[in-house]
Amino acid sequence: MHRANDYYGHSAVLARYCGVPDELPPRIHGYLQHGWNIGDGMAGDHEWVAGVPLFLWSERTRRRAWSLGRRHTYVVGAPIAYLMLLDPAPADAPREGTIWYPFHGWEGQHVKGDHDRLIDQIRSTEPGPVTVGLYWQEYKTPSVCRRYEDAGFRVICHGYRGDARQLGDAGFLEGQLAELRRHRRVASNRLSSAVWYGILAGCEPAVYGDPMTLENEDPTHGGQARIRRQWAELHGEQVDGAVARAAAVEELGADRLAPAAELRRLFRWR
Amino acid sequence: MTQRQGGTGEVRLLGGEMLNWSDLDGGHGPGPVRGSAAGSFLGVARGRTLIAGPHDPSLLDRVPGATVLVRGVQDAELLAGRGDVTVLCGSVAKLGGEAPFDTIIALAGLECLGTAEHDELTWAEALDALHGVLRPGGCLVLGVENLGGFHRQIAWPRPLDDGQWTPVSDETRPAGLRHLRAAVGAATRAYGIYPGLRDARVVVDEQATGGVVEAALGRAYEGSGVVLADPAAVAVEFVRQGLGVAAAPAWVVIASDDEAALPDVPVDGSAGPVGPTLESLVLRAAGRRNMPQLRELLGQWRNGVAAGVPAGQVVVAASGELVPLVPEGAHSVAVAELAARLYRGGFPHPWVGVRSAAELAGMLEAMTGGPDAATSVPGGDAASSPLVGAAVSVVELVAERERLAGELAEARAQAAFFEEELNAREAEVRQVRRTVELLSGSGPARAGQAFVGGVRAARRVLRRRT
Numbered sequence: 001m002h003r004a005n006d007y008y009g010h011s012a013v014l015a016r017y018c019g020v021p022d023e024l025p026p027r028i029h030g031y032l033q034h035g036w037n038i039g040d041g042m043a044g045d046h047e048w049v050a051g052v053p054l055f056l057w058s059e060r061t062r063r064r065a066w067s068l069g070r071r072h073t074y075v076v077g078a079p080i081a082y083l084m085l086l087d088p089a090p091a092d093a094p095r096e097g098t099i100w101y102p103f104h105g106w107e108g109q110h111v112k113g114d115h116d117r118l119i120d121q122i123r124s125t126e127p128g129p130v131t132v133g134l135y136w137q138e139y140k141t142p143s144v145c146r147r148y149e150d151a152g153f154r155v156i157c158h159g160y161r162g163d164a165r166q167l168g169d170a171g172f173l174e175g176q177l178a179e180l181r182r183h184r185r186v187a188s189n190r191l192s193s194a195v196w197y198g199i200l201a202g203c204e205p206a207v208y209g210d211p212m213t214l215e216n217e218d219p220t221h222g223g224q225a226r227i228r229r230q231w232a233e234l235h236g237e238q239v240d241g242a243v244a245r246a247a248a249v250e251e252l253g254a255d256r257l258a259p260a261a262e263l264r265r266l267f268r269w270r
Numbered sequence: 271m272t273q274r275q276g277g278t279g280e281v282r283l284l285g286g287e288m289l290n291w292s293d294l295d296g297g298h299g300p301g302p303v304r305g306s307a308a309g310s311f312l313g314v315a316r317g318r319t320l321i322a323g324p325h326d327p328s329l330l331d332r333v334p335g336a337t338v339l340v341r342g343v344q345d346a347e348l349l350a351g352r353g354d355v356t357v358l359c360g361s362v363a364k365l366g367g368e369a370p371f372d373t374i375i376a377l378a379g380l381e382c383l384g385t386a387e388h389d390e391l392t393w394a395e396a397l398d399a400l401h402g403v404l405r406p407g408g409c410l411v412l413g414v415e416n417l418g419g420f421h422r423q424i425a426w427p428r429p430l431d432d433g434q435w436t437p438v439s440d441e442t443r444p445a446g447l448r449h450l451r452a453a454v455g456a457a458t459r460a461y462g463i464y465p466g467l468r469d470a471r472v473v474v475d476e477q478a479t480g481g482v483v484e485a486a487l488g489r490a491y492e493g494s495g496v497v498l499a500d501p502a503a504v505a506v507e508f509v510r511q512g513l514g515v516a517a518a519p520a521w522v523v524i525a526s527d528d529e530a531a532l533p534d535v536p537v538d539g540s541a542g543p544v545g546p547t548l549e550s551l552v553l554r555a556a557g558r559r560n561m562p563q564l565r566e567l568l569g570q571w572r573n574g575v576a577a578g579v580p581a582g583q584v585v586v587a588a589s590g591e592l593v594p595l596v597p598e599g600a601h602s603v604a605v606a607e608l609a610a611r612l613y614r615g616g617f618p619h620p621w622v623g624v625r626s627a628a629e630l631a632g633m634l635e636a637m638t639g640g641p642d643a644a645t646s647v648p649g650g651d652a653a654s655s656p657l658v659g660a661a662v663s664v665v666e667l668v669a670e671r672e673r674l675a676g677e678l679a680e681a682r683a684q685a686a687f688f689e690e691e692l693n694a695r696e697a698e699v700r701q702v703r704r705t706v707e708l709l710s711g712s713g714p715a716r717a718g719q720a721f722v723g724g725v726r727a728a729r730r731v732l733r734r735r736t
Contacts, residue, residue, distance in 0.1 A: 029623060049687040051680025053622035062559065072622040075561065165698075256562055261636035266623065 002046055005032040007161045009172045010079040017082045018260045020269050024167075029268040033057050033078075036193040036251060038221045038230075040065035041073075055266065058253045074266060077253030080197050083173055085257070089181050089202065097128035098185040099203070100153070101194040102138075103212050113212030115144075118189060119151045121209045125237050129154065131183065133176075133194065136160045177201060191227050191234055199248035207235045281346040284339075284360030286388035291342035293324030293382060298432035302326045303377040303413065305470035307463065307538075311411050311522055314533040317372025322362060322400065324378050327352060333375075339365065341385045361388035362399045370405035377413035377467055377522060386435055394442035397453065409533065410525045412454055413467040418446065420508055421466065421519035424498040424663070447521060455525025459532050462518025464490050464505055473522075474514040475537045481547040481585035483509055483539035485595050488549075488582040499665040506550075542585070543593040549581035549608065556612060559620050561637075569638040577601045581608045606631040616669030625677070 005011045010032055011025035020026055030053030033041040041056040041064075042048065054070055056062050057078040065073050100122055102115070122130060131154045138144045139157035148155045158176040162168025169175075176197065180186060186198025189209035199205045211224050228235055233243050249255050264270055294302050302324035312321070312332040321330065322339040327349060330336060337356040340346050346359035358365070362383035376383065380396040391399070397412075404410055417439070430437050444450040451458040464472040464487060471490040474483060484506045491502035508517040515521070526532055548571060555564040570592060571577060576584040578598030585593045598604075609631035612619045624630045 047687070050683035051677065052684065059559065074620065074622045075559070258561070259565070259637065259639035261639050262565075262633065265629075265633050265636045266621075268623070 002031050003162070003164045004034050004043060004046060007034045007168060008079070008176075009162075009168060009170060009174070010034055012170065013079045013083045013086070013173055014263060014267070015269070017086055018264050018267075018269060020264065026267075026269050028055070029053065030055050030072075030266070032076075033061065036078075036196055037061075038064075038227060040068045040070050044218065053266070056253075058251050059256065060250065075253050075256050076263065076266065077257045078193075078196075080173060080177065081200060081252050081254040081257055083177055084200065084254075087174065087177065093181060095182060095184040095202075097130060097183055098122075098126040098187055098206075099131045099133055099179055099183040099198065100126070101133045101186070101188040101192065102148075103188060103190040103192065103214075113210050115147055118209045118212075119148065119153075122153075122187075123151060125206070125208065126185065126187070128184065131156055131179065133158060133179065190224065191231055195234075196248045196251050199244045200252055200254060204241055205234060205239050205244050206237050207239070208237050281343070281350045281357045281359050283343075283346075284358055284364035286341070286361030286364055286385045287346070287359045288342050288385050288387060290344075291386075292344040292348075293340065293342055293378075293433070294327070294345045294348060299382075299434070300431065300468045303329065303467055303470065305468075307470040307473045308377055308467075310473060310535050311377055311470075311524075312375060314409065314411060314524065314535060315373045315375060316409070316533075318369070318405075319373040319375065320368075320371040320400075320403065322374060322376040323382050325375075330355060337368075337371070339383070341383070361385045361391070362396050363388055363391055365399055365403050368403050370403055370408070372405055372408045373411065374400050374404050374408070375411040376400065377411065377470070379413050379415060379467060381439070382433060390436055392440045392442040393444075394453070407528045407531055408526065409531055410454060411522060412525070413463070413520060413522050414450060415467065415520050416447075416518055417443075418517075419519040420504050420517045421501065424501060424504060426497060447516065450521065450523060451525075454523050456527045457529035457532055458523050458525045459535070460515060461522045461524075461535060461537065462515035463520040463522055464518060465494065465501065466519040467522075470520075470522075473535065473537045474509060474518065474539065476512075476515050478509055478514040478537065478539050479512070480539050481545050481550065482542040482595065483514070484547050484550060485583045485585065486538045488547075488580075489596075497663055499663045542595070543587045545585050545587045545593075547582050548576065548584040548586055548592060549611065551586055552581055552608065553612065553617070556619055557617070561620070565637045568634055572601060572635075572638045578604055580604050582611075602631070602635075605634050609634055614666050614670070616666065616672070 005028045006025050009025075011028055014028075014032075015022060015026055031042060031046055031048075032055045035043060036057065037043070041054060041061040048070075051072060053072045053074060054065060055076045056065060056073055057075070059075055062073050062075050102118065130152075132148045134144065134148070134155060134157050136157055136159065139155070145155050156179065158179070159169030159172045160166075161172060176194075180198045180201040180203055183198075183203055185206060186195055186201075186203035187206040187208070188195050189207070190211045191207050195205050195207060217223060222229075231247065233240060234247060258266070291298060293299065296302075304326045308325070308329055309332060312325075312329050315333045315336065319333050319336040320339060321333065321336050324340060324345065325338075330338065330349070330352065334354050337358060338349055339358045339360075339362065340349065341360065343359055346357045349355055350357045358368075362380075380393055380400075383396050383399075384391040400410060400412075444453045447460055451460060460475075462474045462478070463470045464474070469490075472483070472486045487505045487509065488502050491505065494501055505517075508514060522535075524532055524535070548567065552564065552567055555561075555567060570590075571581065571584065574592050576592035576594045576598070578601040579594040579596060580599075581604065583594065583596045585595060587593055606628070610627040611617075613624075613627040613630050619630070621630055621633050624633055
């Protein structure tokens, strides 16, 4: 229905899970949540249309969406959780260092904050080598890349997520999962999808440093202050692994994944 | 007192009898007491027994040698023809001269013991007439419609039948079970009867609860006509709330002046597996949006001994074991029935985008990852079930109307959205075409155009030939 369903290769991962191979990802009858958020699960650029199903990641999001008037919702879990079923982690793969995701804005947004101070903090906190995962916009900006490279970090980008007219990079999510599985820790200055993914992929999480401010940030759902209140135990340089794991399973709906036949019917992929 | 010859036995006409009347043939009113549960109450007969009022003749076989009181001469003659009964015909008010009875059974109620020929009896007078021929220490087994029963709240208005010549009960009729028990005897037991005295299939006491009772209620109301709300669902909810006796359509009270003389009557749910029905667990899991539990329940059902048994007729024991209460049929039909139950009646089912009970049946199968779920046509295997898509109550019709109105509004919103999308795509296509036209001014593009033109010409030629 919405091309955002294809962002990060989400629809392609689910098509693979459902055994629906196609050159183009098939059209999902509904909106698939494509990132973790504290609203109704939809991104700001989704044009909500009455009666169109919202496929959400977690029961908490479903309850919240209902309270916000969204009735046609169904929890399917996050695509990354399906990907982890499809591509199980190799048993004895070595893990090293930290993958660090500096908070980014999306297209048309600008982040304000002190990157140098953040870099110092990362360097003094992380015990091993650091990989910095940048959003494609930042990755394309040489000055931003250079700043992290000069700090001795390895700088990567998982690719282009896609937009309404153009498909994103195939294998976005696969690449991200592979990177996460190579690292012992996942960290960010904001609790975000990438951190949840990392926890589910077996990384020790950490959320610390200046969360930075985003131009035109929508305060409706309480923003960063609310996230810090609600998931206080996930913030800090060291976080309880079991607590984090349980929270990630819940937020990504990893305990609520649907069988392929059920997804095919939900998405009208028959 | 006159005597009339029946087929093989005698009929004693007491006075007040109705000549052109039968309660047993159902032509003038609701017919006699029937139903599997009625037999349990005839089973309590001890000693000299009077069965007063219309009871299905087959029930009388349980009490050989009983005395029967009916008001219609046709019924009296019919019963006399069966033998092994003493048949009295006339008004209950004329019983006075009879020798006392050890047991009096009047399951059809006191209202049908009076006759059109005799002065109108009050409810209390009719009861007194029965008490007058009950031996001290004897038992009275009396059926009473519950005027506050749930059945009256969900029934269509009905024209009065031939027996309702005085359609409203008098002021001596006890209001509520407490007053009824006080009126009938010093020691009493009370039972709730479903769906009613004329079709007594389920007997409950105050302790009634659990899947076996709910399953019995489900069976009892199978095929009941269209009423204001689904009677089985309402009855189950009352039983669940501990109101199984209080809200029952009818009661049977057993009364005596001696507590020790009160017999025990088997009630539904007192035997059999203990636990809720699979249907109730599925409804709860669906309502609570507990999809993992739902998938597990459905899978357990499909892959176990209860496959093909309607979910309302499967009890989930404390051990988690599924215990079927009735024989199995085709699983697809059982799933279709469950889907119909989930889909109808405004139940807040969680499946988005599902637009029919048949589609929902396919979804339920898919949730178990069933092997045929991927290939079967949605609803194809379910369409044969008679329950699918059939609203059984006015409440459901209203709910369905609301749903359809909502779906229409949504469909319009979606059509508007698609039109906008279409406009945007068309604008893009126009722009792309302009770009292509601009680029086609180049040499290689012209060669390409010539080639395409050739192909088009060839195709035109071919088309003309066919």
